[in-house]
Amino acid sequence: MLAVVGMGGIGKTTLVKKLYHEIHADFKKSSFLENVKENNIVEVKKKIIMDLCDSELEDPTTYLRCFQECWAKMKVLVVIDDVKETQIIELLGEDIDGIKRSENGSRLIMTGRNWKDFQNVILKDGKFQMDGLNEQQAMELFSWKAFRQPTPPHDFASITNEVVDACQGLPLSLEVTGSWLFTKRNPQEWKEGLSLLKNAKPFGGDCIENDKLWGRLKISYIDLAYEEREMFLDIACFFSEYNSKFERGVTVQKALQIWKVPSQYSSMSSLQNLMDRSFVKVNDKGNLVMHDQLRDMGRRIVKEASNHKYREQSRIWDKEEAKEVLFNETVTSNIQAIWLPENLQLPEEV
Structure with missing residues (x-):
């Protein structure tokens, strides 16, 4: 077991991605779980079981048994990126020693910003501290x-x-x-x-x-133009695949259809400038992605603009805050967009 630790923006995800792509072929099965901290833990469990066991996780209560069986039977590689301590226990179980004792060559790599999230799970010689570039x-x-x-x-x-x-x-x-x-x-x-x-x-x-x-x-x-700043905040709050509220992320084409600016050409030009300025990237699936530090900064900008009063935010992405605003009729003229949770039954007057 290895924990890669360092502050956000230092390149932990880039490092473990490169390592994963170089060595995953040496394992029977492998799973890369990105930005776990910001994802629904049940969905993370479903992905790991599909990757390792080639089966659907019908009942979340059976997850640990399925995972531990796959871990024991096969040589597997699991990378858990940006995880916190409570999630480690939920994903690996209380018997962490069972994972450590694997004798079939299985490997587990995790990344996070704080060593304290790992120190009760991984021995100190399993810590890799990332420093800045020379x-x-x-x-x-x-x-x-x-x-x-x-x-x-x-x-x-x-x-x-x-x-x-x-x-x-x-x-x-x-x-x-x-x-x-x-x-x-x-x-x-x-x-x-x-x-x-x-x-x-x-x-x-x-x-x-x-x-x-x-x-x-x-x-x-x-230093961005107004339209570019607005696009950046939309991506940070809703569109980025790392935290997307859409099932399969948002492609460039889908985003251009959503944005209401003078013309599609100007939309594409603005988005291209965001990419040229390293604020946004497009992954191999064609989805918009953003570094989690840029995402967090964008969300903080939205919060600070409303003095941290979510009812006055320009964008609301938290599902509980969205419910509170919609069900209590507190929608204000400041709100430009709200993410609606799946299966949310709206009041008739909304």
């Missing part, structure tokens, strides 16, 4: 995004060093900042951008690592 790696990643080459031009070398230092070796910060500065070729604009990065205040009020990262990411968000 100086050379950070410079190369940033340069590809900002200059489309592995090193900066000579006349930008000095200020590039300062910008890379301000990003603190975090791949997500380097990508988004580099993509933002790619659009700026005036040295004065870079100096102004560097000043913003150095003076970025924690976004959310707490001097914790997530809030510091969000403070830097928000600089690039503010």
Whole structure:
């Protein structure tokens, strides 16, 4: 058992995905469970049983028995990405030692932001602490995004060093900042951008690592056009496959049909700019995806705009808040979109 630990945006998911694709062929069965913390645990259980046992999970109460049987019988690989302690117990059972004692070559890899979520499950020698990129790696990643080459031009070398230092070796910060500065070729604009990065205040009020990262990411968000910012918030709250309320995620074509802007061409241009700026990506299924730190930042922007009063938010994605707003007739003019839970019976007057 291995736990990959590090702050959000440092590249844990990218690392375990690459490892998974390199070694999964060596196992009889394998399962990659992404962003577990934000997903319905019953759906996660269904996926793992389908992946490992080739069968539907008809009764959730039989999950642990099915999982433990598959784990014991076959050499399997399971990757559980972004998980918290309570979910670990629910997915693996109380008898974690049974998983540890596997003698058939099965392997379990988990990722998370806090070691405390794993320390009661995994021995300390099973901890892999991820740190930021080293100086050379950070410079190369940033340069590809900002200059489309592995090193900066000579006349930008000095200020590039300062910008890379301000990003603190975090791949997500380097990508988004580099993509933002790619659009700026005036040295004065870079100096102004560097000043913003150095003076970025924690976004959310707490001097914790997530809030510091969000403070830097928000600089690039503010620089977007109005329509692009609105699209970004829609994706963060509803569309991203990592947290999609739609059964199979949202494709580019479906998103363009939903957005009401002057023309489909302008919609596509705005979405393309979000992709060029590293805010949004399209996965191999054609679905819109977003890094969970960008998603969380987008949701915080929506909450802070309403002073954390969900009835006044522009977007409501939490099902309990959606029920409260709809059933108690508290819909306000601020609300642009609400996610309706499946099988929700609405009052006739709504």
